[in-house]
Amino acid sequence: MPVADHDHDHDHEPDPFEERFADALRNTGTAFGADGTDRQDLAARGEAHGRRMRSRRRVAVAGTAAAVALVGLGGALLLPGGQGGGGRQQTAAASPPSPSLSPSAPTAPQAPMSADDIVRTLEKLLPEGGISSEGGHVTDHGSYAGAVYDDGRGKAAITVSLDRVQPGSREARQITQCPDKLFVAYDACTTTKLSDGSVLMLLKGYEYPNSRSGTKRWTAELVTPAGGHVGVQEWNAAAEKGSPVTRKQPPLDLGQLTALVTAHEWRTAADAMPLDKRSPAGPDTTPATPRGSISATLTALVPDGLKIVSKSPPDDDQFGYLVLDDGRGRSLVQVNVQPGMQDVEDQLFGSDAKVLPDGTKVALRKQSGDKGISGIVWWSVDTIRPDGLRVVISAFNSGAQNTPATREEPVLTMEQMEAIATDRTWLTLG
Incomplete structure (x- = not known):
């Protein structure tokens, strides 16, 4: 379970590219003791995204998370079909076969696509329907935009995020992991x-x-060989939270969703984006089994x-879990094991914290x-050493x-x- 964010009703506000893994850990960590709702939801997003789902504020696991x-939350495939009316691209509704895509060649870094351009492109690529309530966010390293789409069967929120990660990095792999x-x-x-080597x-x-x-x-999450990352999300409601369900399913089936996320417009834009300077300098060389699991x-x-x-x-x-039964x-x-957390120590540990010798x-x-969730309780012990190593353990009275x-209480006291x-064993893992 993650550290609670300050206001979970606003965790959908787009900040998809500024909060990479380490930053997300710190940001959620500062709110560890905050009283909020949907903490399990944040945990899910941390696990499933942090590694992916950059189209929304990625909440990484920072405490009992x-x-x-690297996560919320990452198929069968289909290429876009023929052109439909109004310039919108029509896609097949059948089970999607694997598309044949042309490899994306890295180009000189370009400015991220604007939010308006994303919405215009989204409007062109979606099946026939209406678009309203557009909005977006752009940083030096990526773009995010969303709109409310109505195909006549109920309004639905759809978002698109674009950025670029280091090819071959752990983050690149984890974005597309289930x-x-x-x-x-x-x-x-x-x-x-x-x-073409892309992963969907x-x-x-x-x-x-x-x-x-x-x-x-x-x-849908797509990572190209050049590190271009395209994320598309859709809901069966006009907003991801705080809005009633308007339809039984989101509007795009898997074939249409695949066609949208693999569109060359997004891939070209994502591949041309600059890498975040905080990304690893090269491919991840971490062995499959780290020094200390x-x-x-x-x-x-x-x-x-x-x-x-x-x-x-x-x-x-940095994370591990067990399901125990006595x-x-x-x-x-x-x-969670997080090194280098000195900069947020004062925010995480107040004057009431116990200090060991x-x-x-x-x-x-x-x-x-x-x-x-009926009857579930969450116990946690949060620790930080003088060198900034933070170890947080949590336990629940459920599997x-x-x-x-x-059970009434977690298995551990x-x-x-x-x-x-x-x-001190945790010290040997870094």
Whole structure:
């Protein structure tokens, strides 16, 4: 479960390119103790996006968070079809086959496409219908824009984001990885490598990870060989949050969604964008199994006698989880390990934080989980060492943070969680 944002009703405000992974961790971390709703939703977005879904404010996991699998939340494919009336491109509604795309050649960096240009292009590429309520946001490294689209069967929000990531980087890979169902409720997700080397993810998901509102969010994420990143999202409502469902499904089927995200207009614009200076300088050379897997370390530190039902894969060096069972019900335990957090230490740890002899600060919290989940509670221990290494452990009284409680309390006591979070083994992972 992530650190709560200050105002979750505004977490859709576009800031898609300024908040890369490390920044997102810090930004959400500053709100760790904030009292807000939809914390599970933020967790889902952190896990599923952070690595992807830049079309909205990406909430990475900063405290007791779901994995930031750099994430909310990343198919079968289809090329755009013939031209329809009004200059709009028509797309087939059948199950989408893999498209044959021309490779995108990197060009000299160009200014990001304007929000107005995105909306005009979106209007041209969408099937026949009306466009209204346009809006967007542009930074030095990318563009975001959205509109309300109405094909006569109900208004629906559609957004497009464009930026560029380092080719071959971990971020480039993780943008198109399907999320872990332990954290994100979705109906289907597929990742496909296209003929030109681009990778496409298609996700049929929900605005909330437990799908409680009925608002569906379908996502397409494309990363080209040059690092161009195109993200498209659509909803079955006129807004992603705070708006009633207007139709049973989002307006574009998977074939149409694929046609839209793979359109050459977006690919050309994304490939020509400058790389964010904060992106890695070259391809990711991290081994498949990092020096110290978080889940493996957590496994070694939990008390004996607990059955490990499932665990996170050993390919993330900042997040890991275990689902434990002591015979009285399953309990999800998560750990985030974040180096270099000195700059937000004062925001994360107040005067009431416990200070250990070695200078480590410790904050303990017990609170309710997602308001939409029956009986779920969230316990967390947040720690930071003098060198800025932050280790946050959280536990729930359920085997997943978006399912009802399976027991009265988490499987670990606060004392056990503090012992795990302050163990010196974490120092060996950096």
